[in-house]
Structure formats: C-alpha cells, structure tokens
Amino acid sequence: MAAQNPQIFMGNILHCKSRTEMEVIENGYIIVIGSKILAIGQGSTLSDAKAKLCLGNKTPVRTLTESQILIPGLIDTHLHASQYPNCGVGYDKQLLDWLNTYTYPTEKKFADLEFSRKVFKAVVKKSITCGTTTACYFGTIFNASCNVLVDTVIEQGQRALVGKVNMICNAPDDYIELPEKSLANTKEFVKYVNSKYNELVKPIITPRFALSVDKEFMQELSLLAKCEDLHIQSHISETKEEVELVENIYGTFYANAYDEGNLLTKKTIMAHGIYLMHDELKLLARRGTSISHCPDSNLCLKSGALNVKQLWDYGISVGLGTDISGGTYPSVINAMRLCLYLSVHVSFYIKNMVPLTYEEVFYLGTLGGSEALSLQKVTGNFEVNKDFDAIIVDMNVESGLDYLQPCSPRELLQKFIYSGNETNVLSVYVAGKLVK
Ligand code: GUN
Ligand code: FE
Numbered sequence: 419m420a421a422q423n424p425q426i427f428m429g430n431i432l433h434c435k436s437r438t439e440m441e442v443i444e445n446g447y448i449i450v451i452g453s454k455i456l457a458i459g460q461g462s463t464l465s466d467a468k469a470k471l472c473l474g475n476k477t478p479v480r481t482l483t484e485s486q487i488l489i490p491g492l493i494d495t496h497l498h499a500s501q502y503p504n505c506g507v508g509y510d511k512q513l514l515d516w517l518n519t520y521t522y523p524t525e526k527k528f529a530d531l532e533f534s535r536k537v538f539k540a541v542v543k544k545s546i547t548c549g550t551t552t553a554c555y556f557g558t559i560f561n562a563s564c565n566v567l568v569d570t571v572i573e574q575g576q577r578a579l580v581g582k583v584n585m586i587c588n589a590p591d592d593y594i595e596l597p598e599k600s601l602a603n604t605k606e607f608v609k610y611v612n613s614k615y616n617e618l619v620k621p622i623i624t625p626r627f628a629l630s631v632d633k634e635f636m637q638e639l640s641l642l643a644k645c646e647d648l649h650i651q652s653h654i655s656e657t658k659e660e661v662e663l664v665e666n667i668y669g670t671f672y673a674n675a676y677d678e679g680n681l682l683t684k685k686t687i688m689a690h691g692i693y694l695m696h697d698e699l700k701l702l703a704r705r706g707t708s709i710s711h712c713p714d715s716n717l718c719l720k721s722g723a724l725n726v727k728q729l730w731d732y733g734i735s736v737g738l739g740t741d742i743s744g745g746t747y748p749s750v751i752n753a754m755r756l757c758l759y760l761s762v763h764v765s766f767y768i769k770n771m772v773p774l775t776y777e778e779v780f781y782l783g784t785l786g787g788s789e790a791l792s793l794q795k796v797t798g799n800f801e802v803n804k805d806f807d808a809i810i811v812d813m814n815v816e817s818g819l820d821y822l823q824p825c826s827p828r829e830l831l832q833k834f835i836y837s838g839n840e841t842n843v844l845s846v847y848v849a850g851k852l853v854k
Contacts, residue, residue, distance in 0.1 A: 422451060422452045423451065423850070424451045424456075424471070424477045424478075425449075425450045425477070425478055425479075425480065425850065426447055426448070426449050426450075426464070426468075426477055426478065426480070427447065427448045427450070427480050427488055428445070428446070428447045428461060428479060428480070428481045429445070429446070429481060429482025429483075429486055429487070430442070430443070430444050430482065430486070430487050430488070430827035430830070431446040431448065431458070431487070431800065431827075432487055432488075432489050432780075432827055432828070433489060433784065433785075433799040434490075434781040434784055434785040434786075434798075434799055435799065436781075436785070437730070437781050437785075437786065440777045440780065442827050442828060443458070443459070443460060445460065446458065446459060446460055446461060447460075447461055447464045448488070448800055448806070448808075449467060449468070449471060450806040450850045451471070451850075452850055453805045453806065453849035453850040453851070454803060454804070454805060454806065454850070455800055455801065455803065455804055455805070455806050457470075457471065458801075480810075482810060484824065485812055485813050485814035485830065486810055486812045486813075486844065487810075487811050487827050487830045487834075488808055488809075488810055488811075489780075489784070489808065489809055489811060489831065490551075490784040490785070490798060490799050490800060490808055491549060491550065491551025491552065491784070491797070491807035491808055491809050491846065492548070492549045492550045492750035492751070492783050492784065492787075492809065493550065493551070493552045493553075493737060493738070493750065493783065493784060493787025493788055493797070493798065494545060494552070494553045494554065494739060494740050494748065494750050494753070494787070495554050495687055495708075495737035495738060495739045495787045495791055496554055496556075496687070496712055496739025496740070496741050497541075497545070497554070497555060497556070497739060497740045497741060497745075497748055498521075498555070498556040498741070498742060498743065498744075499537070499538055499541050499555045499556065499567050500524065500525045500534075500537070500556070500557060500563070501521060501524060501742055501743035501744075502537050502541040502544075502743065502748070503524055503537060503743075504520050504521065504524050504743035505742050505743045505745075505746050505747060505748075506743075507743070508520040508743075509718040509720075511719075512719055512720055512721070513656055513657045513660055513719055513744075514657070514660060516719060516744075517589075518590075520743075521743070522589055522590055523590075525558045525583075525593065526590070526592060528557075528558040528560055528563040529560055529562075529563070531562055531566060534558075534560075534562075534567070535566055538566055538567045538570040539570055541742075541748060542567075542570050542576060543574060544748050544840075545576065545748045545749075546576055546846055546853055546854050547840045547854055548748060548749035548750065548751060548839075548840045548843060549749075549750065549751065549809040549811075549840070549846055550576070550748070550749075550750055551576065551577055551797065551807040551809070551848045551853075552576070552577040552578065552787065552788065552791065552793065552797055552807065553571070553576055553579075554578070554579040554581075554622065554649075554687065554710070554739075555567060555571075555578055555579065555580045555581060556583055556624055557580060557581060557582055557624075558582075558583055559582070559583050559584070559585055559593060559594070560582075561582060561603050561606055561607050561610070564580065564581075564582040564607055565607070565610050567580055568611055568614065571618075571619055572614060572616050572618075572619055574853060575851055575853040576618070577618040577619070577793075577797065577805075577849070578619050578620075579619075579620050579621070579649055579651070579791065580611065580619060580620075580621060580622065581621070581622040581623065581624025581651055582603065582604055583625075584600050584623075584625045584626060584630065584631060585600070585626050585630040585631070586600055586630065586632070586635055587629075587630060587631070589630060594630075597634075597635045597638070600635070601635070601642070604623065604639065604642065605642065607621060608621045608642070608646055608648065618848065618849060620648075620649065621648060621649075622649040622651050623639050623640075623642060623648050623649065624650075624651050625639055625650075625652050625681065626652065626653070627652055627654070627656075628652075628654075628664045628667075628668065628672060628675050628676065629664060633668070633675070633678055633679050635679075636676065636678075636679020636680065636681050637680055639679075639681065640680035640681050641680075643681075643685075644680075644683075647685075648685070649685045649686070649687070649792070650681055650683060650685060650686040650687075651689070651710075652681065652686075652688055652689070653688065653689045653690055654673065654676065654688040654689070654690060654709075655672045655691050655692055655693040656689070656690035656693075656716075656721050656722075657692075657693075657719075657722065658722075661693050671695065671697070671698050672693075672694070672698065673694060673697075673698035673699075673701050674698070677701060677705070682702065682705035682707045683705060683706070684705070684707070684792060685792050686705070686707040687707070687708045687709070687710050687737070687790055687791060688702075688709055688710070689709075689712055690710070690711075690715075690716065690721065691709040691711075691724065691729070692716065692721060692722040692724045693722065699728075699729065699732040700732065702732070702734050703732045703733040707734070708734065708735040708736065708737065708789070708790035708791070709724075709729055709734055709735070709736050709737075709790070710736075710737050710739035710741075710790060711724050711726055711736050711737070711738055711739065711782070712738070712739040712740065712741035712745055713738075713753060713756040713757045713759075713760045714740060714741065714744075714746055714747070714752060714753060714756050715740075716744075716760070717760065718744060718745065718746060719744050723760055723763065723764050724760075725771075726761065726774060727774070735789045735790045736782060736790060737786050737787035737788075737789070737791065738750055738753040738754065738757060738779075738783050738786070738787060739753065740752070740753050749839070749840060750783045750787075751783075751834065751838050751839060751840070751842075753783065754779040754782065755779075755835055757774065757779045757782060758773070758774055758776065758835070761773040761774040776831065776832050776835050776836070779835060780831060780835065784798055784799060785798035785799045786798075805848075805849040805850065806847055806849065807847065807848050807849065808847045809843050809845065809846050809847070810843075810844045810845040811830065811831075811834050811838065811842050811843060811844065812842055812844045813830050813833045813834060813838065815841050815842055815844070
C-alpha cells in the first residue's frame with residue numbers, strides 16, 4: 419500500500435466503543451494514514467501492524483508522556499457562533515426575554531461582514547482550542563455572514579455543520595425574512611457550502627424554533643432537506659413559557675408541531691427537550707430524531723433540568739452542546755462537567771435514580787455526539803476506517819507539579835472532566851491534520 423502521510427501515535431488511549439463500553443488501551447498505538455485510522459492496538463503488536471501496512475522506520479511517531487492521554491475529539495452538537503460576544507451576559511432573564519433583549523440585537527450586528535469575520539474567527543478558534551473537532555453551528559439569518567462562518571471553519575480545519583438561521587415571525591422587523599426570501603436564501607446558502615467541496619463542512623437546515631416559523635414554512639424547509647439529504651437542527655421544549663406559547667399557536671404538542679412540518683427525521687437534532695411528554699418522546703424515538711443536551715445554558719437561563727437517562731430509556735440519541743451564549747463558554751469539557759453535576763442534582767430528587775458516570779459523560783461528549791449528529795460512521799471514536807479526530811490531553815501542563823500522584827489513564831480522564839480546561843488540550847487533530 420502506498421502510504422500517504424503516515425503517522426503513529428503511542429501512549430495511553432481511551433475511547434467509547436458504545437454507550438456502555440469505554441475501552442482503555444494502556445501503551446497502545448494508532449496508525450493514521452492521510453485522514454483515516456488504519457490500525458489500533460497494544461504497543462506490543464505495533465511492529466506487526468507496521469509490517470502489514472508496509473510502513474518503514476521513518477514513519478513519524480508521537481509518543482505521549484505519562485501525564486497525557488489520547489482521546490477522541492470532543493463534539494459540540496449545538497452552539498450559536500453569532501452569540502459569542504454575549505457569553506456570560508443576561509442570565510438575569512429567561513429565554514424569551516433574553517432573546518429579545520440580548521440575542522436578536524447582537525445577531526443583527528452580523529449584517530456587518532467585518533464584525534462577522536472578527537467574531538467567527540475568534541469563536542471557531544476558541545472552540546478548537548477547547549478540543550472540539552466537530553461543531554454544529556447556528557449562524558445568523560444573513561447569508562453573507564453565514565458564508566463567512568463557513569469560510570472560517572474551512573480555514574481553521576474544524577469539522578462542522580453550519581446553519582443559516584430561518585426566522586419569519588415573532589422577532590424584530592429587521593431581524594426576520596419573508597418566507598419566500600428565507601427559503602431562496604437557504605437554497606443559496608446550501609449551494610455556497612456545496613461549492614466548497616470540503617469533506618468536513620456541511621450545511622444544516624436551521625429553523626430557529628417553532629415560534630420563528632409556521633407549519634407551511636417548515637414543510638418547505640423539510641422538502642429542501644429531503645431533496646438534498648440535509649441535516650436539520652432547531653430547539654424544542656426548552657422552557658415552560660415557550661412550550662405553552664407553541665401549544666397555543668400550533669394547537670398541538672411541541673414535537674407534533676415539528677412533526678406536522680415534517681422536520682423530525684433521522685438527521686434532525688433538537689436542542690434541549692426538557693419538557694417533552696411521554697408521547698412526544700415516543701415520537702422522537704420513532705423518527706430517529708436526537709437531542710442536544712446543553713446543561714450550561716439550561717442552568718444559566720434557568721430553563722430546567724433534563725434527565726438524560728430518561729431519553730436513553732426511550733431510545734433517543736443524546737449529544738452535548740455548549741449552546742453559547744445561553745451557555746457561558748464554547749467548551750465541551752465544561753459541558754461534560756456540568757452534565758455530571760446536573761445529573762447528580764437531578765438524582766437527589768428522583769427516587770432510585772443513579773446519576774450519570776464520568777464514562778457516560780465522556781461518551782456523550784464524543785461518540786454520543788457523533789451519533790446524535792449521524793456522523794458515527796466518520797468520527798466519535800477510534801475505529802479503523804474512521805477519520806482520526808483526536809485530542810492529546812495533558813494533565814500536568816503547569817511546571818512545578820511534580821507533587822502530583824502518578825495517575826492511571828482512567829484517573830487522568832476523570833481529572834480532565836472534573837478539573838480540566840483548554841490549557842490541558844495540548845494538540846487537536848481533525849481528519850489526521852493538526853489544527854492546534
Ligand atoms: N430558542 C430559540 N432561539 C434560541 C437561542 O438562540 N438560544 C437558546 N438557548 N434557545 C433558543
Ligand atoms: Fe441554542
């Protein structure tokens with residue numbers, strides 16, 4: 419086999435093979451050729467694997483130290499690139515008030531392309547710096563600014579789904595579009611992304627939430643998604659006030675409103691889903707629609723507490739989202755930690771509920787995210803033939819920490835989830851390419 423840019427990684431490797439199985443390979447290796455994982459195993463079998471792949475001794479090897487672990491890249495299944503300037507602001511309000519007071523006025527500013535360039539460059543960089551190899555972005559209603567977001571993720575080498583936001587009602591007059599215009603602009607945007615022929619970046623149909631659109635318009639968007647085999651994202655059942663409004667306007671439950679608009683598909687991911695009822699959860703499971711759990715946002719905006727395990731019991735895929743700027747920071751490390759804390763808290767009030775474990779939130783931040791975005795064939799863990807999306811975590815980056823106890827790989831992962839931040843993300847690889 420003619421090897422193109424082969425690379426070998428050696429050290430302690432952790433990844434999830436499924437929701438219930440985390441694999442730890444101590445002193446393991448991964449062989450990457452081009453963008454793909456070609457082999458993974460125990461260090462003792464490396465020379466056989468190299469021989470099989472006809473790799474010579476000149477193949478570059480990156481050997482991890484004792485305080486480092488190699489784990490799959492983190493997956494942020496829901497964030498608003500255009501809300502980055504507002505992180506940490508306005509949490510004295512709840513969702514609908516917050517949208518009108520802070521969010522829409524800020525998103526309007528992205529009509530200015532210089533401003534778009536500046537903010538998008540910063541947020542994509544920060545997201546990668548925090549270890550996110552795949553991100554699912556909301557842009558704005560403006561095509562030109564969304565094109566800038568697409569250019570920015572391509573420039574910085576992140577894997578991404580990027581959505582031009584659709585809003586036709588219930589927002590300021592200068593931050594909505596006429597339905598025909600919004601649909602035409604969405605088609606244009608899809609064309610723009612496809613014209614880039616970039617394997618890593620795809621368009622995603624993005625009606626903001628049920629209150630920003632109507633049934634007919636949802637149906638138009640769903641036709642477009644069907645014709646072009648596109649992903650779909652939106653928000654669902656985030657707050658009680660929102661749920662009540664949706665039910666009044668649509669005359670049915672929230673999930674049914676989307677279903678009547680044909681927006682619930684296998685490639686749909688909905689953020690939040692806190693107040694979904696039994697029949698709605700069954701409907702989502704039947705349609706194969708996933709949920710992005712955004713604990714930071716749900717706490718800051720005081721929206722509510724999702725019970726992830728309940729969604730799993732219904733057979734619904736769940737990933738984690740930072741949901742900036744409902745959330746405070748575009749870091750899935752934070753999302754994993756807050757997901758754990760929230761789950762522990764919820765378990766105090768639910769009889770016999772066992773809270774999520776660190777292995778389970780690791781799954782949610784990696785393989786779970788890829789499943790929720792229907793990207794599990796390409797990313798999420800270290801299977802042969804998947805792309806090499808990975809991060810090297812170092813839990814001893816500060817000098818003078820020689821008082822640290824030696825930690826096992828599992829303990830290093832715990833330390834990362836409970837006490838890590840972006841400084842512990844030493845390197846980030848997307849499709850075999852070093853991007854941090
Ligand atoms: N629902 C509709 N729009 C938004 C948004 O921008 N953020 C959050 N968290 N929820 C929403
Ligand atoms: Fe959101």
